[in-house]
Amino acid sequence: MLDKNGKLFGKISIIDILIVLAIVFAGLFVVNKMGLFQPQTIVGNGGDKLRITFYQEEVNSFTANKVGVGDSATETLQNNNFGSVVDVEVGPSVSWGVDKDGKQVKSTKEGWSSIYISMETNGKLGPNGITIGGSKYYIGQYIRLRVGDSIFYGRISGAEKL
Structure with missing residues (x-):
């Protein structure tokens, strides 16, 4: 899978994959902070x-x-x-x-x-x-x-x- 230059299948380096994963996780973190993944309660349900x-x-x-x-x-x-x-x-x-x-x-x-x-x-x-x-x-x-x-x-x- 990895060649002698550290590339996966001869085309993508491990560093490239880590950078893409870091960007995806940063995006998910921002979306989560905006509250889009938080469960919403119905207004009439309590409180x-x-x-x-x-x-x-x-x-x-x-x-x-x-x-x-x-x-x-x-x-x-x-x-x-x-x-x-x-x-x-x-x-x-x-x-x-x-x-x-x-x-x-x-x-x-x-x-x-x-x-x-x-x-x-x-x-x-x-x-x-x-x-x-x-x-x-x-x-x-x-x-x-x-x-x-x-x-x-x-x-x-x-x-x-x-």
Whole structure:
């Protein structure tokens, strides 16, 4: 099988095979870390009833105004169901900048809004984060949230057990 040059069947070296295997295992590791091989639990199957609050400082007003109570919410990376929207608060946008004295100042932008979205779902709330659908989330974590036919990029601002 191996010739005097260390090639398998005279064409492929052992080093080539090891490199290909390393690339395959690295790819599988990345896919596993993304959660694609983790078993997903059905939202209605257990856990406690939780209220998760999501916040985005700046979003186009037309996007914020499309969200309504009862809309379905899904986190896009893990494709976990965050339940349905129970409350929406749209306010003025929050933009941070520097004034002429070099101090941070808060301002708003016309045509932009901030939004709080509260959702109810099943999961576990513990000292080490929130578990929904087999995935861990944390207060302050940035996520992409699909609500109805809109998408948001903001933080989980709160979680409470109902």
